[in-house]
Amino acid sequence: MSMFEGLKFRKVSSPIHDLDPRVKFFYVIAMFAVAVMYMELLPLIVLFLIQVPLVTMAKVTKQWIKSMRGAAFFASIIFFTNFIFSYLYQGQQALPSILEYSMAMTLRFIVLVESFSIFFLTTSPDHLGLALEKSHVPYEFCFAFTTAVRFVPVLAEEAQTIMDAQKARGLELEKGNILKRVRNYIPILIPLIVNAIRRSLELAEAMESRAWGATKNRTNLYELKLRRGDYILALLTVVMLVLAVYARWHIPIPRIMEIFPWKASR
Amino acid sequence: MAIIETEKLTYTYPGAEKTSIENISIKIEEGEFVLLTGPSGCGKTTLCRCFNGLIPHFYEGKLEGKIQVVGLDVVKHPIHELAKHVGLVFQNPENQLFALSVEKDVAFGLENLGIPRKEIRQRVDWALKTTDIYHLRERPPYELSGGQQQRVAIASVLAMQPEVMVLDEPTSFLDPLGAKRIFEDIHKLNKELGITIILVEHRLDLTAKYANRIIIMDNGKVILNGKPREILDSEKARLIGIGIPKVTRLYQFLNGKGMRLNYVPLSSEEMAKKLKEVFKQ
Numbered sequence: 001m002s003m004f005e006g007l008k009f010r011k012v013s014s015p016i017h018d019l020d021p022r023v024k025f026f027y028v029i030a031m032f033a034v035a036v037m038y039m040e041l042l043p044l045i046v047l048f049l050i051q052v053p054l055v056t057m058a059k060v061t062k063q064w065i066k067s068m069r070g071a072a073f074f075a076s077i078i079f080f081t082n083f084i085f086s087y088l089y090q091g092q093q094a095l096p097s098i099l100e101y102s103m104a105m106t107l108r109f110i111v112l113v114e115s116f117s118i119f120f121l122t123t124s125p126d127h128l129g130l131a132l133e134k135s136h137v138p139y140e141f142c143f144a145f146t147t148a149v150r151f152v153p154v155l156a157e158e159a160q161t162i163m164d165a166q167k168a169r170g171l172e173l174e175k176g177n178i179l180k181r182v183r184n185y186i187p188i189l190i191p192l193i194v195n196a197i198r199r200s201l202e203l204a205e206a207m208e209s210r211a212w213g214a215t216k217n218r219t220n221l222y223e224l225k226l227r228r229g230d231y232i233l234a235l236l237t238v239v240m241l242v243l244a245v246y247a248r249w250h251i252p253i254p255r256i257m258e259i260f261p262w263k264a265s266r
Numbered sequence: 267m268a269i270i271e272t273e274k275l276t277y278t279y280p281g282a283e284k285t286s287i288e289n290i291s292i293k294i295e296e297g298e299f300v301l302l303t304g305p306s307g308c309g310k311t312t313l314c315r316c317f318n319g320l321i322p323h324f325y326e327g328k329l330e331g332k333i334q335v336v337g338l339d340v341v342k343h344p345i346h347e348l349a350k351h352v353g354l355v356f357q358n359p360e361n362q363l364f365a366l367s368v369e370k371d372v373a374f375g376l377e378n379l380g381i382p383r384k385e386i387r388q389r390v391d392w393a394l395k396t397t398d399i400y401h402l403r404e405r406p407p408y409e410l411s412g413g414q415q416q417r418v419a420i421a422s423v424l425a426m427q428p429e430v431m432v433l434d435e436p437t438s439f440l441d442p443l444g445a446k447r448i449f450e451d452i453h454k455l456n457k458e459l460g461i462t463i464i465l466v467e468h469r470l471d472l473t474a475k476y477a478n479r480i481i482i483m484d485n486g487k488v489i490l491n492g493k494p495r496e497i498l499d500s501e502k503a504r505l506i507g508i509g510i511p512k513v514t515r516l517y518q519f520l521n522g523k524g525m526r527l528n529y530v531p532l533s534s535e536e537m538a539k540k541l542k543e544v545f546k547q
Contacts (some may be wrong), residue, residue, distance in 0.1 A: 011404065061330040075387050126366045147364045153408050154360060205315075206362035208324050208352040210375035210422065214346035217380045221390065 009124055015229055016058035016122045021131040023230045024119050027237045031115040034188045034244040040106040043244075047111045050240075051118065060121045064114075067121075069081040071113040079106040096257045126222065134224055147203070155196065162191050267337065269462050270294040270317060271432060274331035277312060277321055286312040289484040299456045299463045299476050301494070303508050304483035310466045313483070314434045317343040317464065318352040336429055349375065350445070351541070353423030355433040359415035363407040363422070368399065371407060372422045379426075393425035396459075397451060413444030414534060420451065430462045431455065437469065449473055471511045475533040482508060495530040513537040 016024075031047065038044055055064045129146040133139060148197060153190040168185050173184050217232065247253070275290040277456050287309040292302055302310050319340050322329040333340045336351040365371040372393055375526040378388045394400040397417045407415055416436055422429060423485050433452065437445035453476045456463045465474050474480070480497045482490040484506050497503055498514045513531045520527065527544065531537040 086401060097376045124366065126370060143364075146366060149410065150364060150366050150406070179456065200354065202358060202361040203364065205320060205324065205365070206354075207355060208320060208345045209318055209349055211346040211349040211378040211424070214349070215380040219377050219380050219383055220371055221377060221386050223383065 014058045020230045021123045021127045028115045028119045030237045035111045044107040058122045067117040268293040269296045272333045276330040280327045280330045287297045293384045301477040302466045308483045309423045309486040319348040352430045353428040357435045369403040389425045393421040397421040432464045434466045
């Protein structure tokens with residue numbers, strides 16, 4: 001899934017990568033809230049554009065574009081369902097406003113994907129685990145989280161090996177109708193699960209051998225410290241949030257077609 | 267006092283009918299390099315699990331007899347306490363690394379012990395430098411080669427500064443050259459840091475020269491236990507079917523042909539030197 005491709009972390013060093021994950025998460029949540037608050041196209045365009053500098057600063061433009069391209073499929077579904085249903089309800093007269101409304105809904109989704117993608121592209125799972133720990137999530141859960149992330153590529157590779165092995169024995173994965181195809185994957189899933197269980201046992205053994213659970217007051221090699229950049233981002237986010245809430249209730253938001261007379265004249 | 271001492275150690279896995287190890291009485295002295303070998307399924311891994319308390323704490327089952335490691339009774343001390351003294355390195359490097367960066371993995375044990383951050387940093391850097399992987403510290407373990415991964419596993423055990431290191435077939439997933447390097451590293455830890463090594467290995471060709479002692483197990487019992495040269499030359503060792511080094515076989519062959527070399531060679535270097543001396547005479 002190319003949309004998820006854009007959520008995969010790669011180690012790059014940039015001012016955005018160095019930010020505290022908690023502050024970045026606060027920013028994502030704020031973005032989410034603001035995007036949901038508005039149904040008009042204009043503020044959503046603004047939201048989309050103000051995030052672009054963050055992407056270029058984080059030097060993840062390529063991956064980010066990839067995730068945007070992946071989101072395009074879902075975005076078009078959102079666009080067409082909104083468009084078709086509003087059209088059915090409101091008829092032909094309101095076509096420009098329906099068009100604008102559907103575009104706004106689509107852009108809302110894109111803004112959400114954009115901010116989440118910035119978060120995941122620039123936050124190492126290690127830091128994420130650490131942030132969870134600092135937020136008083138029990139260490140066992142944080143550990144389970146980072147370990148799960150760490151074993152994704154390992155299991156993917158293993159699945160590929162099993163698939164090759166089963167194909168070599170004559171298993172045809174791409175044959176038959178949908179039900180048959182799903183059933184074709186059973187001989188792949190079972191060894192994969194059995195192997196995963198065996199692997200987890202070995203992991204547990206290795207963890208025990210390295211003093212897992214020796215003390216309640218576990219230390220951590222890394223430390224999260226709020227630096228200047230974190231305060232700046234937090235401040236900007238608060239300002240944006242306040243402005244957005246204020247504008248929502250006190251400033252009437254013009255429609256794009258009201259600004260551009262060529263559309264309004266129709 | 268010996269650093270590891272077992273007396274009539276017998277263990278049965280839960281649900282198993284047959285004992286996995288039986289009547290094991292061995293003594294290992296501090297600073298020794300012990301090579302533990304024997305056919306697959308002979309109980310080597312089971313014995314290793316006893317050294318750091320995985321047996322009986324992690325695998326329940328029935329343990330009889332006595333086992334003391336670094337003066338601690340294994341049955342009475344939890345694994346995490348024994349882990350400070352005995353490091354275990356497993357066969358598959360992939361399944362003993364859990365973090366997303368090498369240095370975090372090496373720090374894992376120290377973090378669990380609650381050691382202050384500054385000291386963790388020092389010990390991690392030291393362990394990484396000792397095992398020659400300092401330059402890899404920020405890489406994710408799954409991107410590394412098998413040999414590098416196994417080095418990370420060794421470093422992560424080393425960082426805990428144990429007195430004893432038990433390595434259970436650490437090279438069975440590696441290519442010969444990677445294996446050779448790992449053995450050299452292990453030898454270095456033994457020579458320079460004085461860590462007692464217990465190495466489970468089939469490749470005696472590469473390891474016999476480092477060992478002070480070889481223990482051969484078969485069917486859950488210790489069959490032979492003694493000096494490498496005596497053990498490898500014995501008829502019993504050959505019959506069990508362990509991989510006697512080729513140079514030792516050559517020595518036996520030459521001996522049979524009436525060519526007397528005065529000691530059993532353990533490595534090709536030793537053999538070459540010996541042969542040169544003989545030919546000069």
